[in-house]
Amino acid sequence: MRRALDLLSQYAEYHRDRRNIVTHFVGVPMIVFAVGVLLARPSFAVGGLTLTPAWIVFVPTVLWYLSRGNLVLGACVSVAVGVLLLLAQQVAGGSISNWLTWGIGFFALGWVIQFLGHWYEGKKPAFVDDIVGLLVGPMFVTAEAMFMLGWNKPLLDEIERRAGPTHIRDMAHPA
Structure with a gap:
C-alpha cells in the first residue's frame, strides 16, 4: 500500500513543467x-437510490x-471526483447520442490536452509506467490546487x- 507522499512524488517526476501541470488542471x-x-448507464434503483456503474466504481x-x-x-479528492460524477449524471440522461457525445467528446479532448502537456514536459504520461497513475492524476491535481491555497x-x-x-522546459534546447 503506497502512501500519498510516495504516489504524488512518483507522479510529480513526470510533471515538473508548469505548462504540463496547467494542462492537467483542465x-x-x-x-x-x-x-x-x-x-452513468445503465441505472437501476436499489432501496430508493439510483445506482449506476459510476457510483459503484466511486x-x-x-x-x-x-x-x-x-x-x-483523500477527502478533498473524493469530494472533487464526486462533484464531477454528479455533474456527469446530469448530462448522461438524455438520448444515447447525447450521452456518447458528452462522454466520448470530453474523454478524447481531455486526453488531447493531457498529451499536449506531456509534449511540453518531454516525457510520457505516468500511467504508461504505472497504471495506478490513472488514480493518482486526480489526487495530484487536487493536491496542487490545495498547495496553491497554502495547504x-x-x-x-x-x-x-x-x-x-x-x-x-526550454523547447529549443531539450535536455
Whole structure:
C-alpha cells in the first residue's frame, strides 16, 4: 500500500513543467467527468437510490483515496471526483447520442490536452509506467490546487525534494 507522499512524488517526476501541470488542471477533470458520463448507464434503483456503474466504481475509489495516509487530501479528492460524477449524471440522461457525445467528446479532448502537456514536459504520461497513475492524476491535481491555497507546505517541500522543482522546459534546447 503506497502512501500519498510516495504516489504524488512518483507522479510529480513526470510533471515538473508548469505548462504540463496547467494542462492537467483542465484535462484530468475532463477525463474524470467523461468516465462519469460513460459509466452513468445503465441505472437501476436499489432501496430508493439510483445506482449506476459510476457510483459503484466511486465507492472503492473513495476508499482507496482515504487509505493513502493523508485523510484531508483523500477527502478533498473524493469530494472533487464526486462533484464531477454528479455533474456527469446530469448530462448522461438524455438520448444515447447525447450521452456518447458528452462522454466520448470530453474523454478524447481531455486526453488531447493531457498529451499536449506531456509534449511540453518531454516525457510520457505516468500511467504508461504505472497504471495506478490513472488514480493518482486526480489526487495530484487536487493536491496542487490545495498547495496553491497554502495547504501542507511540508508535503509540497518533500515532493519537490524528491522530484525536483517545477520549471518551464526550454523547447529549443531539450535536455
